[in-house]
Amino acid sequence: MTDMKRRDFLKLTGAGAAAGTLGLAGAALPGAAGAARRAPLVVLDRPADLPRPKGQRVVVVGGGWSGLTIAKYLKKEDPKLDVVLIERRALFLSCPVSNLWLADLIDLEFIAHSYLDAARHNGYLFLNATVVDVDRDSRRVYTDQGHLRYDFLVLAPGIDYDYEAIGVTDPAERFHLQTNYPAGFIPGSEHLSIRNKLEDFEGGTFLLTVPSGNYRCLPGPYERACMVASWFKREGIKGKVLLLDANPDITIKKDGFHAAFDELYKGIIEYVPSFEITGVDPYRRKVRSEFAEVDFDDGAIYPRVRGARLIEMLGLVDPKSPQKEARIDVRFYNVIGDRRVYVAGDSRPMPFSKSGNTANSEGKFVAKIVAARANGRDVREWQSPHTVCYSMVNADPMEAISVDAYYAYNPKDGSFRFDRVKLFEQRSPDRGQATLEWARGLYRDMFG
Ligand SMILES: Cc1cc2nc3c(=O)[nH]c(=O)nc-3n(C[C@H](O)[C@H](O)[C@H](O)COP(=O)(O)OP(=O)(O)OC[C@H]3O[C@@H](n4cnc5c(N)ncnc54)[C@H](O)[C@@H]3O)c2cc1C
Incomplete structure (x- = not known):
């Protein structure tokens, strides 16, 4: 949209949109005519009180x-x-x-x-x-x-989430999915919901997913799998963490995470690579790829991300x-x-x-x-920006792995690559x- 068109859009639709979202006293409902329609525009068109x-x-x-x-x-x-x-x-x-x-x-x-x-x-x-x-x-x-x-x-x-990219296009389905199985990769209520789910979880399959693309926090979903599994261990929950990864293997610190999955969480974490989600039935608790359909009892589904x-x-x-x-x-x-x-x-x-x-x-x-x-x-x-990322893989004792990296710029084609990468994949209390x-x-x- 050009600047001009966006301005017009704001003015034409501002009344209905703002009346709904701002809850303004006296603001007009969509479709109402006359002076009341102007109220939300007054809100937008006054200087902020700074x-x-x-x-x-x-x-x-x-x-x-x-x-x-x-x-x-x-x-x-x-x-x-x-x-x-x-x-x-x-x-x-x-x-x-x-x-x-x-x-x-x-x-x-x-x-x-x-x-x-x-x-x-x-x-x-x-x-x-x-x-x-x-x-x-x-x-x-x-x-x-x-x-x-x-x-x-x-x-x-x-970021925002891109649910369409995992085949969830119907708004009712998306809201059901986002409300009941939030990704937990945008700060706020989603994290609190996931914690409440873990506290209520009595057993079965707890689903976590890893999207493809340049998603937020590459090691985040693997760290989360370890932390959820450690919770199951500590609380004696008879459950499994099913980690469906759209990528062919763990995307970063792979040796450290594989070691944690095998040595600390055998029988608790089930890791499935190359599972690109193409559809979700949030009502019947099923996720699909091109080749398989999987059931889950609870979980946090991480769709693809976008700006x-x-x-x-x-x-x-x-x-x-x-x-x-x-x-x-x-x-x-x-x-x-x-x-x-x-x-x-x-x-x-x-x-x-x-x-x-x-x-x-x-x-x-x-x-x-x-x-x-x-x-x-x-x-x-x-x-260059500096990427330093620790991932906790064990809860008792607390043990982590980490990566430290910079980037190099290639002026010939305007591309970037990782540079001076140091991986610390042996988990340790330090x-x-x-x-x-x-x-x-x-x-x-x-x-x-
Ligand atoms: C579970 C998890 C674990 C992670 N672990 C690590 C880690 O160990 N190490 C690490 O380095 N990184 C980690 N990350 C990644 C890190 O959180 C993000 O990369 C980082 O937050 C990006 O910063 P940002 O400022 O771009 O975005 P954000 O931190 O998301 O900030 C964007 C802000 O913009 C606000 N905003 C958006 N639109 C508007 C608007 N229209 N008006 C006003 N405000 C608006 C949002 O409310 C938000 O507060 C993790 C992420 C997650 C989810």
Whole structure:
């Protein structure tokens, strides 16, 4: 959609849509005529209630691992920048190490953090709002709390799920699936639901799945299988974890995970590679591939992932990206042809690991680029993100495996590959402790 068409869309449909989602007193229902119809437009068309900018304003959309890092490091790079972080959630809940919480190895407090602390400690504004549109001509961001102007805009809205890619196209089916067997790869209620399911689970087949493509957190589903199996062991549950993997083998740290499956969870984890889901019957609890149909009793079904819908709504999707990620300069993150708008984190099109550490290290570089450009300078040298990823495979004692990697850029064809990869696939208690230290360090970095 062009900017112009999107604007019109917002105005024409705003009344019905906003009346439903915002629950505005006196707002018109779809189809009603007259003055009441205008109410939601007033909400969208007033400035957000924010202090006046004290310098050039950088608006960062998305308070995940990417946006939190960028907001903080923009202020570090140039304290004169007026930074606003917009996030639709009121509370930060971490995906990384959430699998440990599922197995009761850490408290919820370990993974829950306050956006207000992050803003207070780092001198930026936190706006708890949902972004619904951006007008790049007037440099304006529209939210459900009003609009605001930007000098620079960074979009870091993460991922959305692509249920169609696993053959779930009917909305009723999708809602049933998402409500009853949530993937747990987008932070929030999904994790809490999975934990509640485990607490209620009395036995049978607990299904976990691994999608194909560049999905969020490559080792995450395998770590989760280990943690769920450790819960079964600890609680004496007579169940099996069925791990259906769309890929021909474990996608990362494969020796370490295979060793854990064989040595720690024999008879509990059943690993099935090359099972690409082509359909799900969430009512009868069945998943299908081209070759087989499998029953399950409970579980968490991870569909394929795509760039966050916001990127598509804003007309920024790269038409060549199969996962609907953004079309940006792959070295310096600005939208092609617009050096005032940037996309970072898991919505990026580069084949980097979609991980928190990657987003955090990349975020520092993006902050450097934006701050330099805001001051009339430029950054000419590309800097690789850093992927560090620990996976807990044993609960008692806590033992983990890990990977540490960078990326190399090939200017001839614009491609990337892994570089300086170090794999630590022998599980150990030291790495178990390092997992917790890593998470504490990163939370300190984003919130402290
Ligand atoms: C179970 C699990 C385990 C993981 N383990 C690890 C690990 O051990 N190590 C590691 O490095 N990584 C791990 N990851 C991956 C990591 O969580 C992600 O890669 C990381 O969160 C990506 O950061 P992001 O900022 O791009 O996206 P997110 O963290 O998802 O943040 C995006 C934010 O944007 C907000 N947003 C979206 N649209 C809008 C809008 N329209 N308006 C306002 N706000 C909006 C969302 O609410 C969200 O808060 C794990 C992930 C999962 C799910």
